Amino acid sequence: MSSVRFICGTQDIHRELENKVSEFLGTEDTILFPSCMDANAGVFEAILTSEDIMISDRLVHASIIDGMRLCSAQHDTFKHSNMEHLEEKLQLHADKRIKLVITDGVFSMDGDLAKLDEIVKLCEKYDAMILVDDSHSSGFIGRTGRGTHEHFNVVGKIDIITTTFGKALGGASGGCVSGRKEIVQMCRQKARPYLFSNTISPVIVAGVLKVFDILSSSTERRDKLEKNAAYWRKGLTEAGFVLKEGNSPIIPVMLFNAKLSQDFSKDLYNEGIYAIGFFFPVVPNGQARIRTQISAGHEIHHLDKALAAFIKVGKKYGILDLTKEEIIAKYGM
Amino acid sequence: MEDIKDLVRKYVISEYLDEGDEITYDTPLISSGIVDSFSMVSLLVFLENKFKIKIPPQKATPEAFDSVNKIVALVNEYINK
Numbered sequence: 001m002s003s004v005r006f007i008c009g010t011q012d013i014h015r016e017l018e019n020k021v022s023e024f025l026g027t028e029d030t031i032l033f034p035s036c037m038d039a040n041a042g043v044f045e046a047i048l049t050s051e052d053i054m055i056s057d058r059l060v061h062a063s064i065i066d067g068m069r070l071c072s073a074q075h076d077t078f079k080h081s082n083m084e085h086l087e088e089k090l091q092l093h094a095d096k097r098i099k100l101v102i103t104d105g106v107f108s109m110d111g112d113l114a115k116l117d118e119i120v121k122l123c124e125k126y127d128a129m130i131l132v133d134d135s136h137s138s139g140f141i142g143r144t145g146r147g148t149h150e151h152f153n154v155v156g157k158i159d160i161i162t163t164t165f166g167k168a169l170g171g172a173s174g175g176c177v178s179g180r181k182e183i184v185q186m187c188r189q190k191a192r193p194y195l196f197s198n199t200i201s202p203v204i205v206a207g208v209l210k211v212f213d214i215l216s217s218s219t220e221r222r223d224k225l226e227k228n229a230a231y232w233r234k235g236l237t238e239a240g241f242v243l244k245e246g247n248s249p250i251i252p253v254m255l256f257n258a259k260l261s262q263d264f265s266k267d268l269y270n271e272g273i274y275a276i277g278f279f280f281p282v283v284p285n286g287q288a289r290i291r292t293q294i295s296a297g298h299e300i301h302h303l304d305k306a307l308a309a310f311i312k313v314g315k316k317y318g319i320l321d322l323t324k325e326e327i328i329a330k331y332g333m
Numbered sequence: 334m335e336d337i338k339d340l341v342r343k344y345v346i347s348e349y350l351d352e353g354d355e356i357t358y359d360t361p362l363i364s365s366g367i368v369d370s371f372s373m374v375s376l377l378v379f380l381e382n383k384f385k386i387k388i389p390p391q392k393a394t395p396e397a398f399d400s401v402n403k404i405v406a407l408v409n410e411y412i413n414k
Contacts, residue, residue: 058372065371077372079349285366 009199036164036175042191044071105148111250138169240321271309287333
């Protein structure tokens, strides 16, 4: 393939995948992008103008922020998952032509779920639209893995879902905008990353189609991931680590101090465990952490080995059974 | 009439901090990560609406918004123009 979609970059399987995504997510239509970064970079400027307002959760993914920066619409933010603050913002911007509320489904650094049921109610009350980036949810959150909207029983009520094929939906690359057919059509006409970058490789499209076949035929992997994540969270909690609350397979072990997070990660590596430490500006200042992500490919003995390493390193730094305040007192922020 | 400093400080606390959190007039806001540069826009809108001023984009920099005292200095530049 050597062109963008609308020249000679569309094979039957591209349309097949778009239909398959729509069917899986319960949306009207879908448009493929080379990545979800590109989907988020293109969607806002394609559908909004300077008369409109984008209201985003303060912890949305960097690709959403970049997409909003490329758009002429006004923007504002609300405190992370704070519904009272979101309502204030919806009231403040009641005069705007279109109000688009923007959130991650599962937040990438904290692993918590957006309160989509409450967001939907507020958006209905204030006549606003919703965009959810479900990259960290598609394929495993919800009873059959459809995503955060399935988890909160609001399938069909989300105007725009962006997601990636680079995580649970295939492990390679590619992304999409899925939702109301008019919005998808506007993206086909106006979204610059779609118009001016090459089509997704057919090899990847075929791989993602296969993943949808697997996901649609059984929830075995998704169920195993849920059990693995619960086992891992329970183990870390009982060992005395401070965790971010949540119920996704992203489970951050909070260390607060940037240097401690790097030292801890290096020691884990020496124990045979690869787990990256994150610190400012990737996460807010003073909230350094080891972000752990659990997979359906893990077996219990893998998790037990990792847990033993975490406990060994945790003991070395004397942080087991300490509170947030005690860790900060010991190592600083 | 409420002091400009207190108005700005109260707004920053209510808009960006959690309940019970406090800041001084010199607490770094942007460089410390309390206010990220993207969320700074609501502060700009608040200042322009509250004090009936227009701050040019080239003056609304992360450095100029990095503490309550710096914000007040910026507002004072435009408040009587």
